[in-house]
Amino acid sequence: MAVSLTPVAFARVQKFVAQTPGALGLRFGVTRTGCSGWGHITDLARDERQGDTVFEQDGVRIYVDADSLGLVDGTEIDFGKHGLSETFTFRNPNATAECGCGESFTTEADKA
DSSP states (O other), X not given: OOOEEOHHHHHHHHHHXXXXXXXXXXXXXXXXXXXXXXXXXXXXXOSOOTTOEXXXXXXXXXXXXXXXXXXXXXXXXXXXXXXXXXXXXXXXXXXXXXXXXXXXXXXXXXXX
């Protein structure tokens, strides 16, 4: 199991963590949302919660809750500019389809 950051995303997360007192790393997971079912969520991790799996990449920690882990395993997190905004993007091998706007995704398990 793994969740990883591209070099650009790594630098961004490292900067966010360094600038935020009490931040432990990146919290990454999914929530029910959008027209396809699941949406990726990111935030700064301020605590380690029971059931979290923690991935570490060159000193930067990524905290994933137990409910999200199976849906994000293998995801590569990137960061880039899209028009006038900057945002994290996700290459999630578990996503079998995305909605037209790319905000949400489905998996094989959702089709059952």
